[in-house]
Each structure stands twice: as C-alpha cells, then as structure tokens.
Amino acid sequence: RKEVEQDPGPFNVPEGATVAFNCTYSNSASQSFFWYRQDCRKEPKLLMSVYSSGNEDGRFTAQLNRASQYISLLIRDSKLSDSATYLCVVNSRGGDTGRRALTFGSGTRLQVQP
Amino acid sequence: GAVVSQHPSRVICKSGTSVKIECRSLDFQATTMFWYRQFPKQSLMLMATSNEGSKATYEQGVEKDKFLINHASLTLSTLTVTSAHPEDSSFYICSAISPGSGNTIYFGEGSWLTVV
Numbered sequence: 740r741k742e743v744e745q746d747p748g749p750f751n752v753p754e755g756a757t758v759a760f761n762c763t764y765s766n767s768a769s770q771s772f773f774w775y776r777q778d779c780r781k782e783p784k785l786l787m788s789v790y791s792s793g794n795e796d797g798r799f800t801a802q803l804n805r806a807s808q809y810i811s812l813l814i815r816d817s818k819l820s821d822s823a824t825y826l827c828v829v830n831s832r833g834g835d836t837g838r839r840a841l842t843f844g845s846g847t848r849l850q851v852q853p
Numbered sequence: 854g855a856v857v858s859q860h861p862s863r864v865i866c867k868s869g870t871s872v873k874i875e876c877r878s879l880d881f882q883a884t885t886m887f888w889y890r891q892f893p894k895q896s897l898m899l900m901a902t903s904n905e906g907s908k909a910t911y912e913q914g915v916e917k918d919k920f921l922i923n924h925a926s927l928t929l930s931t932l933t934v935t936s937a938h939p940e941d942s943s944f945y946i947c948s949a950i951s952p953g954s955g956n957t958i959y960f961g962e963g964s965w966l967t968v969v
Contacts, residue, residue: 743896782962783946842899843897843898
C-alpha cells in the first residue's frame with residue numbers, strides 16, 4: 740500500500756462547480772499535512788496546510804480526519820485557473836526539522852472547463 | 854518571501870557524461886535540503902536528504918555513487934548525476950526549509966534533465 744494515495748482523476752468540471760478531492764495516508768503517526776498545487780512541468784507550490792480543526796482560505800477548504808486517516812480539499816466556484824494537479828503531501832518522518840522530508844501523493848488532476 | 858533557486862532549468866547531456874544541478878536558498882540559510890525526482894505523470898519521489906557539512910542521507914534504492922550530493926554551504930546544495938543514462942532523464946527538484954518562515958518548505962523551480 741502506498742504511503743499516500745490519491746485518485747489520479749482527471750476531474751473535469753465546469754466553471755463555477757464545486758469539486759472535492761480526498762487523500763488517504765497509511766502512517767497513523769503522520770504529523771503534518773499539506774495540499775500542494777503543481778502546474779504542468781513546474782515545481783509544486785504550497786496551496787495550504789491542513790489543520791486538525793479544518794481550515795479555509797477563500798474558495799479552498801481543507802479538512803483532516805485522523806481517525807480515518809484522510810485529508811480532503813474542497814474547491815468552490817472553480818475557475819479556469821484552478822486547472823492543475825493537486826498533490827496531497829504528508830510528513831511522516833516526525834517533528835525533527837532535519838527529517839522533515841515530505842511524502843507526496845501521485846496527484847489528482849483537475850481540469851476546469853469553460 | 855524565501856526563495857529557492859535551481860540551475861540549470863533544462864539540460865541535455867550525452868550518455869556517460871555527468872551533470873551538476875545546483876540548489877540555492879537565496880535569502881535564508883538551509884542546513885537541510887531535499888532532492889526529489891519526478892518522472893512524467895508520477896509523483897515526486899524523495900531521493901536524498903542533503904545535510905550541510907555532513908553526508909547526505911539517501912533513500913532506499915537510490916545509488917549514492919551515481920547521484921552525488923554536496924552541501925558545502927548553508928545556501929548551496931548540488932546534485933551530480935554521474936555517468937548519466939537515458940533512464941535518468943527526469944525532472945529533478947530540490948526543496949529547503951526556511952526556519953524564519955515557520956519552517957515553511959520551499960521548492961526550487963526544478964531542473965529538466967534529458968540524457969541522449
């Protein structure tokens with residue numbers, strides 16, 4: 740089983756739609772969770788961290804369910820510019836800064852259509 | 854904000870030659886940097902953790918003699934792909950932690966390596 744699993748998609752949605760992605764992780768000791776966005780042939784960029792209480796940033800809402808070991812990302816009112824691959828990222832190596840390597844999911848591709 | 858820069862962004866080399874990729878933290882000191890590799894339509898895979906002033910820590914299955922990592926200063930880590938083969942063609946990307954930004958992890962722009 741992969742450490743971090745995501746539905747690869749693609750998710751094809753019309754502009755204005757609401758879309759949700761889920762991601763499951765296998766290591767129950769994982770401490771930090773993130774959603775990154777990666778555009779084609781570019782480096783990943785941090786979209787948002789995921790907190791236990793859930794957090795929202797504009798049209799984006801992230802949630803963490805530790806009991807079921809999954810995190811989610813909700814995008815409301817999708818824009819054409821939201822088209823990208825969304826990477827679920829987990830730090831399973833513990834809190835030591837020196838070991839804060841990240842484990843990436845394979846990404847979920849979103850295509851927002853006009 | 855903090856910036857991590859990689860160079861070169863694209864490189865084409867012949868089989869059997871070596872290629873060096875640089876990763877620099879531009880406005881912060883990074884005692885630890887990470888090197889990833891990403892094949893098309895796949896996720897980023899951690900290759901190694903680069904530690905300033907000491908040996909890099911390689912992930913299982915990554916040949917340390919083939920992928921040489923040097924972290925000689927607090928702002929520079931280099932990855933050298935030695936005796937490159939076409940199967941080494943990939944997107945190589947580094948990241949570094951910025952302690953001054955709440956331990957935020959920043960990525961370089963990535964380097965596309967094509968071995969012909």
